[in-house]
Amino acid sequence: MNNLNDKNPKNIYTSKKKIIDSIIPMEKDFAKWYTSVVTKAKLMSYSEVRGCMIFEPYGFAIWENIKNILDFKFKETGHENVYMPMLIPESLLNKEKEHVEGFAPEVAWVTHGGSEKLSEKMCIRPTSETLFCEYYSKNIKSYRDLPKLYNQWCSVIRWEKTVRPFLRNLEFLWQEGHTVHTTPEEAIEETNKMLDLYADFCENFLAISVIKGKKTKKEKFAGAEFTCAIESLMHDGKALQTATTHYFGDKFAKAFNIQFLDKNNKLKHAFQSSWGISTRVIGAIIMVHGDNWGLKIPPKIAPIQVVIVSITKQNEILEKSKEIYEKIIKYFKVKLDTSNKTPGWKYSEYEMLGVPLRLEIGPKDIKNNQIILVRRDTREKVIVPIDNIIEVIFETLDNIQKNMLSNSHKHLNKNIITIKNYKEFKEIAQTKTGLIKTMWCGSALCEEKIKEETGLTSRCIPNEQNFFEKNCICCGKKATLVIYWGIAY
Amino acid sequence: MNNLNDKNPKNIYTSKKKIIDSIIPMEKDFAKWYTSVVTKAKLMSYSEVRGCMIFEPYGFAIWENIKNILDFKFKETGHENVYMPMLIPESLLNKEKEHVEGFAPEVAWVTHGGSEKLSEKMCIRPTSETLFCEYYSKNIKSYRDLPKLYNQWCSVIRWEKTVRPFLRNLEFLWQEGHTVHTTPEEAIEETNKMLDLYADFCENFLAISVIKGKKTKKEKFAGAEFTCAIESLMHDGKALQTATTHYFGDKFAKAFNIQFLDKNNKLKHAFQSSWGISTRVIGAIIMVHGDNWGLKIPPKIAPIQVVIVSITKQNEILEKSKEIYEKIIKYFKVKLDTSNKTPGWKYSEYEMLGVPLRLEIGPKDIKNNQIILVRRDTREKVIVPIDNIIEVIFETLDNIQKNMLSNSHKHLNKNIITIKNYKEFKEIAQTKTGLIKTMWCGSALCEEKIKEETGLTSRCIPNEQNFFEKNCICCGKKATLVIYWGIAY
Numbered sequence: 001m002n003n004l005n006d007k008n009p010k011n012i013y014t015s016k017k018k019i020i021d022s023i024i025p026m027e028k029d030f031a032k033w034y035t036s037v038v039t040k041a042k043l044m045s046y047s048e049v050r051g052c053m054i055f056e057p058y059g060f061a062i063w064e065n066i067k068n069i070l071d072f073k074f075k076e077t078g079h080e081n082v083y084m085p086m087l088i089p090e091s092l093l094n095k096e097k098e099h100v101e102g103f104a105p106e107v108a109w110v111t112h113g114g115s116e117k118l119s120e121k122m123c124i125r126p127t128s129e130t131l132f133c134e135y136y137s138k139n140i141k142s143y144r145d146l147p148k149l150y151n152q153w154c155s156v157i158r159w160e161k162t163v164r165p166f167l168r169n170l171e172f173l174w175q176e177g178h179t180v181h182t183t184p185e186e187a188i189e190e191t192n193k194m195l196d197l198y199a200d201f202c203e204n205f206l207a208i209s210v211i212k213g214k215k216t217k218k219e220k221f222a223g224a225e226f227t228c229a230i231e232s233l234m235h236d237g238k239a240l241q242t243a244t245t246h247y248f249g250d251k252f253a254k255a256f257n258i259q260f261l262d263k264n265n266k267l268k269h270a271f272q273s274s275w276g277i278s279t280r281v282i283g284a285i286i287m288v289h290g291d292n293w294g295l296k297i298p299p300k301i302a303p304i305q306v307v308i309v310s311i312t313k314q315n316e317i318l319e320k321s322k323e324i325y326e327k328i329i330k331y332f333k334v335k336l337d338t339s340n341k342t343p344g345w346k347y348s349e350y351e352m353l354g355v356p357l358r359l360e361i362g363p364k365d366i367k368n369n370q371i372i373l374v375r376r377d378t379r380e381k382v383i384v385p386i387d388n389i390i391e392v393i394f395e396t397l398d399n400i401q402k403n404m405l406s407n408s409h410k411h412l413n414k415n416i417i418t419i420k421n422y423k424e425f426k427e428i429a430q431t432k433t434g435l436i437k438t439m440w441c442g443s444a445l446c447e448e449k450i451k452e453e454t455g456l457t458s459r460c461i462p463n464e465q466n467f468f469e470k471n472c473i474c475c476g477k478k479a480t481l482v483i484y485w486g487i488a489y
Numbered sequence: 490m491n492n493l494n495d496k497n498p499k500n501i502y503t504s505k506k507k508i509i510d511s512i513i514p515m516e517k518d519f520a521k522w523y524t525s526v527v528t529k530a531k532l533m534s535y536s537e538v539r540g541c542m543i544f545e546p547y548g549f550a551i552w553e554n555i556k557n558i559l560d561f562k563f564k565e566t567g568h569e570n571v572y573m574p575m576l577i578p579e580s581l582l583n584k585e586k587e588h589v590e591g592f593a594p595e596v597a598w599v600t601h602g603g604s605e606k607l608s609e610k611m612c613i614r615p616t617s618e619t620l621f622c623e624y625y626s627k628n629i630k631s632y633r634d635l636p637k638l639y640n641q642w643c644s645v646i647r648w649e650k651t652v653r654p655f656l657r658n659l660e661f662l663w664q665e666g667h668t669v670h671t672t673p674e675e676a677i678e679e680t681n682k683m684l685d686l687y688a689d690f691c692e693n694f695l696a697i698s699v700i701k702g703k704k705t706k707k708e709k710f711a712g713a714e715f716t717c718a719i720e721s722l723m724h725d726g727k728a729l730q731t732a733t734t735h736y737f738g739d740k741f742a743k744a745f746n747i748q749f750l751d752k753n754n755k756l757k758h759a760f761q762s763s764w765g766i767s768t769r770v771i772g773a774i775i776m777v778h779g780d781n782w783g784l785k786i787p788p789k790i791a792p793i794q795v796v797i798v799s800i801t802k803q804n805e806i807l808e809k810s811k812e813i814y815e816k817i818i819k820y821f822k823v824k825l826d827t828s829n830k831t832p833g834w835k836y837s838e839y840e841m842l843g844v845p846l847r848l849e850i851g852p853k854d855i856k857n858n859q860i861i862l863v864r865r866d867t868r869e870k871v872i873v874p875i876d877n878i879i880e881v882i883f884e885t886l887d888n889i890q891k892n893m894l895s896n897s898h899k900h901l902n903k904n905i906i907t908i909k910n911y912k913e914f915k916e917i918a919q920t921k922t923g924l925i926k927t928m929w930c931g932s933a934l935c936e937e938k939i940k941e942e943t944g945l946t947s948r949c950i951p952n953e954q955n956f957f958e959k960n961c962i963c964c965g966k967k968a969t970l971v972i973y974w975g976i977a978y
Contacts, residue, residue: 048581048623049611052574057639060570081549085541085660086575086613086644087597092537105603108576110613112598113648113659122538124575124599124613134537150546155575155643159602170602171574 051163051170102222174278213460237433295354439479441472540659550792591711663767702949726922784843928968930961
């Protein structure tokens with residue numbers, strides 16, 4: 001990423017003023033703020049195909065960092081990577097009834113290969129359960145073959161009607177884990193374990209506070225027994241589901257005939273899970289952390305963690321900047337900007353890109369053997385001695401990471417409101433954004449009624465079930481669950 | 490990869506004899522030998538879709554190692570990763586005449602999205618020149634925006650008639666670099682530089698000796714001014730092109746209107762290159778190094794570099810094996826196999842998988858504080874003291890890597906024959922495999938005549954042009970080039 005700006009002079013950013021002017025404040029129009037940030041921070045570009053975006057180097061580098069960390073965690077927990085074909089014959093997609101009903105309306109169909117019409121049309125994978133199941137049905141014979149803990153990184157296509165960069169696209173990048181087990185308990189354990197892994201990743205790497213929970217039957221994955229999800233809260237008070245894990249029971253195993261001989265030589269159907277996280281999570285990073293100066297990238301996944309800006313082109317300043325660059329490049333992802341642009345231009349540019357830490361070096365600093373540190377999260381400026389700069393950067397990046405998580409956590413908690421009365425629920429739904437916590441009887445009828453009358457959908461049934469009322473918020477009958485409602489991306 | 494076998498007991502490998510029996514000797518039937526190795530070494534499985542294979546964990550791990558090394562080298566040389574959509578609208582594919590003629594007959598067409606017919610059909614990328622060019626035409630304005638040095642890792646689809654695992658598939662994985670420059674010289678330099686990078690990678694990491702050269706006009710990439718390639722020679726004497734780089738001149742820039750303002754404020758068309766290597770290279774690894782015991786994976790890309798086999802299940806042997814595992818796992822990719830399978834079974838299994846180095850530990854070895862080392866390349870057995878085992882492994886893996894390259898180099902040189910007489914050429918073409926080196930006038934007529942009369946195609950015009958005759962081997966007119974002919978995969 002070293003020459004990002006030198007190679008891509010952005011003509012629209014000709015002065016500091018121009019950049020700042022060009023972002024629409026999020027308080028004014030959150031959707032427009034979002035769109036201006038994703039394009040101006042050069043995360044993506046629009047392509048010729050509706051809903052298929054181009055990942056620019058800076059946006060793709062963030063995804064690569066996310067991918068590398070997760071891939072390490074998956075392997076550490078015993079998973080192996082494979083790659084399945086991108087095409088699914090129609091007959092294969094049709095094998096599990098609920099699954100095909102959920103996905104068939106939104107797939108891209110390949111009908112011709114070269115100049116010939118195919119005898120059976122094929123879809124581009126919207127997800128790969130059917131391919132994995134077909135493979136497993138052929139390759140699993142005995143309990144000794146289990147568990148199978150496979151994962152793949154790939155792109156998928158879903159023919160969405162409305163699209164938004166990162167949040168909803170026809171094509172997106174993701175990973176999908178598909179596992180097979182001898183018992184329901186083991187498959188459920190995997191479903192929960194991977195939810196924990198995703199939640200831990202979101203909090204400790206993306207600095208995004210999340211709620212872990214189950215989706216309602218209405219909101220679960222097509223074909224799953226149940227779906228777990230982590231929900232996070234954006235700056236505008238809307239919720240975003242950042243990752244999901246699914247327990248399939250033996251439904252797919254029965255549809256695809258995935259059987260194994262157990263220890264007593266009895267033939268049994270296997271139990272499965274699947275789990276995924278996609279480039280959508282980049283949308284969450286933007287909307288949880290960003291502000292009116294642009295992105296804020298958490299240090300642990302930042303393509304550039306530290307930028308060094310030389311304030312003037314004086315030789316001794318250039319030399320000192322270079323010297324510091326050489327000193328810290330072994331420890332951090334650093335960019336040195338000695339270009340001719342004005343310091344103001346550079347400050348705005350790297351704030352837009354969300355670079356966690358900026359070092360400024362001017363004539364006065366050299367004289368005093370000091371350097372100016374500017375944090376992106378607080379925009380706080382401090383002067384520090386050059387000598388122990390490495391320790392200071394380590395500490396500051398660590399503080400930034402923690403502070404970003406703490407802010408996300410505070411924002412989430414501040415925007416959860418517990419409601420015990422349906423009239424109040426309806427009022428609050430009109431006037432406030434955020435998550436509403438209520439008791440619920442568990443019936444789909446109440447869920448639908450609430451959606452109709454308030455516009456809110458169920459977000460998740462949190463793992464922590466602390467009952468605070470006896471009755472369902474909607475029908476007044478016996479409550480069985482604590483649940484969150486909200487408006488979702 | 491640690492539990493590869495424990496998790497995947499392979500029922501067909503029930504005894505040492507059975508494994509060895511199950512490979513068809515390469516001298517008997519090379520094609521069948523190849524197919525039995527790719528499946529028995531668990532590199533891939535066949536899928537429901539003709540020509541789309543499944544990358545099994547072991548095969549995919551090899552690709553991941555290749556990818557990681559190359560990705561590092563690309564970034565080190567200033568390239569950045571991006572991701573373009575997988576779909577190309579028909580009108581976009583049609584923009585460059587030669588390119589569309591080359592690729593349109595072999596693409597998969599998407600005609601429907603969900604239940605609706607598309608107003609314009611789209612193909613799944615067979616390669617992404619058109620997408621990159623469209624992007625560049627919008628994003629390049631000035632010489633300051635250049636060079637653009639972008640790369641992407643993705644899967645592509647080409648609707649091939651005949652298919653073979655890794656060598657020719659409907660879908661394969663690859664990387665494609667696409668660069669834009671201000672001058673032809675700079676774009677040509679990039680084309681040559683990337684060819685050198687690929688050649689260096691093949692020799693120093695894959696231990697495959699290669700010839701660098703240019704393709705003839707007939708064999709070049711559809712739309713390129715010229716194509717460079719590296720050619721390698723398989724055990725059966727057939728050639729395999731392992732990577733290509735293309736110089737486009739300003740042909741695509743003119744078709745897609747990629748223009749920039751130069752330093753004198755004049756509008757100019759840009760010059761481009763592209764370059765790629767695919768999962769096909771795994772086919773080369775198999776066919777250059779493999780033998781009748783199975784794969785031989787070069788240590789530098791091996792998912793398992795060292796396997797430790799405990800010969801009996803005695804406690805002290807298991808403990809010692811574990812102790813050695815703990816000692817060396819920090820330095821190498823190691824698998825410890827303490828399963829109940831017989832030593833013979835294990836030996837055959839890891840030879841099949843091509844694990845470069847096997848350590849055997851038995852009761853006698855513990856008594857003598859020694860260990861048995863077995864090299865996969867030479868199948869040579871040596872007894873070494875346990876104490877300086879780390880140094881010995883480093884040295885042995887290094888020797889294996891070097892020896893494999895040396896063997897590939899010898900095989901290549903032994904199978905190049907220089908011919909000055911057309912009658913002899915025709916005879917040799919019928920009786921011997923390998924590469925035939927001749928002089929050539931450069932005309933497509935001679936190239937076609939040779940193909941018709943001998944069955945051989947031009948492989949490449951080597952960078953090293955040491956003329957050894959004045960006349961073309963075919964027409965007898967003035968020769969302008971040294972060229973290699975052969976049968977290719």
